[in-house]
Amino acid sequence: MIDLIRKQRYLIDFTLSSLLRRKGKNLGLLLVYTLIVFMLASIMLFTHALRQEAGMVLQSAPEIILQRMVAGRHALVPADYLEKMGSLRGVTDKKGRLWGYFYDPTVKANYTMMVDEARGLTAMEVVIGAGIARAKGIGIGDYISFRAYDGDAFSFQVKEIINPVTELVSSDLVLMSERAYRATFGVPDGYFTDIVLKVRNPREVRKIAEKLSMRLPDTRPILREEILRTYDSIFSWRQGIVFVLLAGAILAFVIFAWDKASGLSAEEKREIGILKAVGWETADVLRMKFWEGAVISLSAFILGYLSAYAHVFYGSATLFEPVLKGWAVLYPEFQLTPFIDGLQVATLFFFTVFPYIVATIIPIWKASITDPDAVMR
Amino acid sequence: MLLNPAIMALVLVSAMVTMMLLLASGFAIQVIRHWDINSGSERQLELERRTYLISTLLTWSFVSELISLLLFVYNAESMSGQFVGAMCATGVLNVNEWGWPTLLLKIVIFFCGTSWLALNYLDNQGHDYPLVRWKYTLLLLIVPLAVAEFYTQLQHFLNMDPDVITSCCGALFSADAEGVAAEVSGVEPDTAMLALYGTGAITLLSGVWYARRRRGGVLFTLSGVAAFVVALMAIVSFISLYIYEHPHHHCPFCILKSGHGYAGYLLYIPLFAATAMALGSGVMAPWKNRPSLAAAVARDAPRLAWLAVSLFGLFYLLASWYVMNSSLVMTGVWW
Numbered sequence: 041m042i043d044l045i046r047k048q049r050y051l052i053d054f055t056l057s058s059l060l061r062r063k064g065k066n067l068g069l070l071l072v073y074t075l076i077v078f079m080l081a082s083i084m085l086f087t088h089a090l091r092q093e094a095g096m097v098l099q100s101a102p103e104i105i106l107q108r109m110v111a112g113r114h115a116l117v118p119a120d121y122l123e124k125m126g127s128l129r130g131v132t133d134k135k136g137r138l139w140g141y142f143y144d145p146t147v148k149a150n151y152t153m154m155v156d157e158a159r160g161l162t163a164m165e166v167v168i169g170a171g172i173a174r175a176k177g178i179g180i181g182d183y184i185s186f187r188a189y190d191g192d193a194f195s196f197q198v199k200e201i202i203n204p205v206t207e208l209v210s211s212d213l214v215l216m217s218e219r220a221y222r223a224t225f226g227v228p229d230g231y232f233t234d235i236v237l238k239v240r241n242p243r244e245v246r247k248i249a250e251k252l253s254m255r256l257p258d259t260r261p262i263l264r265e266e267i268l269r270t271y272d273s274i275f276s277w278r279q280g281i282v283f284v285l286l287a288g289a290i291l292a293f294v295i296f297a298w299d300k301a302s303g304l305s306a307e308e309k310r311e312i313g314i315l316k317a318v319g320w321e322t323a324d325v326l327r328m329k330f331w332e333g334a335v336i337s338l339s340a341f342i343l344g345y346l347s348a349y350a351h352v353f354y355g356s357a358t359l360f361e362p363v364l365k366g367w368a369v370l371y372p373e374f375q376l377t378p379f380i381d382g383l384q385v386a387t388l389f390f391f392t393v394f395p396y397i398v399a400t401i402i403p404i405w406k407a408s409i410t411d412p413d414a415v416m417r
Numbered sequence: 418m419l420l421n422p423a424i425m426a427l428v429l430v431s432a433m434v435t436m437m438l439l440l441a442s443g444f445a446i447q448v449i450r451h452w453d454i455n456s457g458s459e460r461q462l463e464l465e466r467r468t469y470l471i472s473t474l475l476t477w478s479f480v481s482e483l484i485s486l487l488l489f490v491y492n493a494e495s496m497s498g499q500f501v502g503a504m505c506a507t508g509v510l511n512v513n514e515w516g517w518p519t520l521l522l523k524i525v526i527f528f529c530g531t532s533w534l535a536l537n538y539l540d541n542q543g544h545d546y547p548l549v550r551w552k553y554t555l556l557l558l559i560v561p562l563a564v565a566e567f568y569t570q571l572q573h574f575l576n577m578d579p580d581v582i583t584s585c586c587g588a589l590f591s592a593d594a595e596g597v598a599a600e601v602s603g604v605e606p607d608t609a610m611l612a613l614y615g616t617g618a619i620t621l622l623s624g625v626w627y628a629r630r631r632r633g634g635v636l637f638t639l640s641g642v643a644a645f646v647v648a649l650m651a652i653v654s655f656i657s658l659y660i661y662e663h664p665h666h667h668c669p670f671c672i673l674k675s676g677h678g679y680a681g682y683l684l685y686i687p688l689f690a691a692t693a694m695a696l697g698s699g700v701m702a703p704w705k706n707r708p709s710l711a712a713a714v715a716r717d718a719p720r721l722a723w724l725a726v727s728l729f730g731l732f733y734l735l736a737s738w739y740v741m742n743s744s745l746v747m748t749g750v751w752w
Contacts, residue, residue, distance in 0.1 A: 280420025
């Protein structure tokens with residue numbers, strides 16, 4: 041056993057010095073290889089972190105959202121629907137929500153307006169998201185005005201700016217009192233935008249949704265688990281699309297690696313010839329070449345992965361941002377929570393190292409069966 | 418579903434491996450027909466040179482099959498969020514009828530592959546390659562499995578319909594249901610425990626016996642295979658219950674989750690590795706009378722046997738540790 045390890049150590053030692061003797065060629069390969077790993081790893085780390093973020097955000101969302109549909113369109117829910125649905129076993133809380141969108145022509149952006157009774161806002165006060173504060177250049181104590189449905193303009197004092205930690209969801213948010221909301225949008229008393237229900241046991245959610253759509257046939261229940269599932273597949277899908285687009289790059293890399301491995305210079309051929317003449321066997325040459333590939337792959341993989349990590353979690357994934365997360369005027373600025381997962385690393389391995397190995401096996405073998413006399417003559 | 422990166426990787430690997438194996442099988446046919454170690458003809462020289470390429474290709478193929486087995490299970494686990502009713506890998510494997518066959522084929526290919534690699538290693542020790550026909554015949558038997566695996570896996574991923582409500586471990590691994598999984602879950606825990614420690618004792622004893630006395634290699638391999646099957650049954654029947662600390666949860670996949678300290682990996686990796694080693698020493702043992710291989714068999718087969726015995730031992734220790742350290746008490750119910 042010790043002998044085996046010692047033998048491999050000498051082989052690695054030899055390989056490293058032989059790699060260093062041809063710096064230019066190997067550095068070129070390493071650079072391209074690292075770049076490929078970097079691109080793919082950035083995408084994976086980024087989409088995965090986004091998915092994670094979405095999951096965390098939705099963790100505190102209500103289990104069921106109930107919307108009323110009129111002629112296939114989302115309509116206001118009369119408040120008496122809360123009584124009409126009766127008491128449902130397993131529902132711990134139900135209430136009507138008031139929210140909507142407001143287009144602000146001055147910054148050309150949509151705000152999400154929402155009533156939050158828990159904050160105890162007066163009719164003249166609002167709480168705004170950090171994105172709005174940035175776009176309009178206002179702070180706490182300043183005034184912000186909205187044009188109401190009937191043409192009047194209402195001014196509100198900014199009481200608070202929402203903590204930037206939650207910016208991913210609160211960037212464009214405006215929280216206001218119920219009175220202010222109804223006055224701005226003209227939503228009559230006794231109507232809500234939708235109804236939310238909290239359910240303790242996740243296994244009862246589907247049954248409750250079924251009962252709801254029987255008791256209130258003109259409504260549509262939206263389940264939190266469905267939203268989560270959709271996010272999950274959407275992010276995998278986006279990642280997959282980008283991977284398909286990058287397939288060309290991977291293929292180019294494979295051809296490049298094949299070419300590098302098969303285009304042995306006369307000097308390298310002579311080296312193999314001499315090695316065989318001094319007693320190396322074909323298997324030893326193969327092993328040496330294997331270590332060469334392993335050293336290059338490992339360095340490229342680690343370098344590429346680490347720089348992707350830095351790119352995504354410290355540089356906000358500048359290169360791929362627009363494709364993967366979408367864009368908007370009030371785009372949130374946020375730091376993603378670093379998250380590494382074994383599945384990602386294994387997938388990445390199969391997309392980069394595996395094609396490299398497959399591409400180089402045949403050229404390496406061709407090199408290793410060279411007859412010593414043929415190259416030294 | 419094909420656009421999921423992990424799925425693309427799995428399909429890619431399976432396609433490449435199948436291609437490499439098909440390439441190798443073309444060569445295998447040539448070897449079986451024309452191999453003649455005593456000839457100095459150009460064809461023989463070419464064949465001898467090409468064996469290096471083929472064994473390198475196959476080593477890589479089987480190593481990637483191993484990683485793809487792990488990735489497949491891990492991927493199934495992580496996709497469970499995307500299907501209604503799926504809570505772990507069981508639900509995803511149940512999404513259509515191709516899931517389980519794919520997993521089984523991957524496991525079978527893993528064991529065939531490791532046995533082949535052991536045989537190949539042994540053959541390379543002999544100066545006259547005495548097993549070359551044997552190992553390439555064996556290879557021809559593995560190739561259809563790889564092709565079948567590629568096909569079933571592709572079908573599994575293509576036919577994933579997120580609208581189908583799948584049934585997960587709670588329904589499949591319950592003593593009241595029907596089918597193999599239910600039968601296994603329904604095995605009385607004391608029977609399973611007896612079988613587990615019984616096969617364990619036989620395997621460990623025969624392994625040590627073989628490693629020291631160089632006799633009974635076949636018995637060791639057979640008992641190793643039996644121990645593997647019984648161990649899987651025991652995991653479903655009672656070990657998992659103790660890990661979950663829940664008297665009715667039999668799932669063999671939920672133990673892979675972080676919530677249970679990745680206990681599954683700690684159990685499955687030694688178990689699979691031990692079985693592979695036992696099979697490896699089993700395919701080596703019968704060649705001890707070949708003059709050119711006698712020394713290699715005498716050196717390597719017991720070594721593999723020792724490794725297998727220690728890994729089996731590790732598995733039994735871990736399994737017993739999980740049972741002993743669990744807060745679940747079922748003694749009054751079973752005995």
